[in-house]
Amino acid sequence: MNADTAPTAAAEPRDAAGRPPVRAATPADAEVITRMRSEHVLSAPFTEDWVRQCTDELAPRLTPEGDARAFVVDAADGTMAACALGLIHPVLPAPAYPRGRAARVQLVATHPDHRRRGYARAVVSALLDHLAAVEDVTLFELHTSPEAAPLYREFGFSGNPALMRMTRHRQRAGVVPGAQPDSTWVPPQQYADSLPRAAAYVCLYVTDEDDRPLQLHSVYSPGHPWHMIGGAMDLGERPWDAVVRECREETGMAAAGPPRLLATVYGLPRERRPYSTLQLIFDGGRLTAEQIRGITLNPREHDEVRVLPLAEWEALMPARDFVRLRAVEEARRTGVAAYVDTWGNA
Incomplete structure (x- = not known):
């Protein structure tokens, strides 16, 4: 915690009584308080990953239901010119603290541009x-x-300000005592790099008014000659937003919600294809004959729209594609969502 003990300049701003105007912090102040701690209290500043982690931890604790209380001067x-943060925690009661409630002053920080104005004392x-x-x-x-x-x-x-401290991680089974402990937290990018790769796709199942599936003929994928409207999701794109985009790009139609997963x-x-x-x-939904006639294909992707009874599609498609189509048809008919985990096994 930094020192701010002797005001040497007129503090600005001040309230009507000439005191620094202190206010209670809210969850919205969590990031700034975290950065004040990082930049003006700790010996080594946080990385941005740690700033985000601590902000996410502190914000809900600054609510009335949480255990953190903070006051700041703007x-x-x-x-933020200065802040003080305390954490409330239970202890065994004693005559001096019969309710068994204690608080640790976690940090007091003042921005260098606003020190020696009494802000630390005020917060x-x-x-x-x-x-x-x-x-x-x-x-x-x-x-x-x-x-x-x-x-x-x-x-x-009172007492010695330089109290001893120790951080101890819970020992896991099989770990040799005294060995260097493994961290339980890794940077987000490192964690993401350790995850298995997967590509995400969306499809839109449509039929005519007689519940006959509609499919498009591909000009670029001989292994999957007929398929539903759809394609790969873009990075950061929500699934239904991808459906709307793919439907517009492939057929010229506007997909009507609300989203219903089949x-x-x-x-x-x-x-x-070394990824899932x-x-x-x-x-x-169901399209009228007029809507089907109005479909406009992208010639770089498809060259035909066809509507057939489900049974007639089997002869035109690889077995794995027909298994998917049949499962989707049954899901719509029964109202029970389908789960297929054999795609690409053949």
Whole structure:
């Protein structure tokens, strides 16, 4: 915690009584408080991954139901000038703290541009007063530096500011005592790189008014000559948004929601495709004869629209494709979503 013990300049802003205007922090302040801790308290600043992780951890704890309380002073330009954060926790009761509630002052930070204006004193005072009066806390703890210790002694703290600390990870089975512990958290990109690869696809199952499946003939995929409207999802694209896009690109039609999922289809990796596939198949409804005649194909992808009874499609498609089509037809007919995990096994 940094020291801010002797005001040497007129503090701006000030309230009507000439004091720094302190306010209670909200979940929206979590990221700025995290960055204040990273940049002005810790010896080594956080990486952006750690900033996000700590922000996500702190935000819900700053709600009335959470265990964190913070007070801040805002600078005139709207940035945060100072903050104090306390964490409430239970302890075994004693005569000095009969309710068994304690609070640790986790951090006090002041931006270098706003130090020595009494801001640290103001936020700490507001935090301690709130914890005592509102949260019924009577035991307070903190770790601080020798430079900042005089400020906290003025509030009634005593003892050696340089308390010993230890971080201990839970030992896992098979780990040799004294060996270097493995971290339980890795950066998001490293974790993502360790996951199995999969390609995501969406399809739209449509029929005519007699419930005969409609399919498109591919000009580029002899292994899958007939298939439903659809294609691969773009990075970051939501499944239904991909359906709407693919339907417009392949047929000129606008897919009408709301989304209704008919089937999930999984494909195992293969030698020429070293990743899994996952398909989400949605119900596109029934089209009138006029709507079918109005379909406009993209000649780079398809050259024919055909509507046939389900049984007649079997002779025109690979077995694995027909298994999928039959499962989707049954899902719409019965109202029970289908799950197929044999796609690409043949």
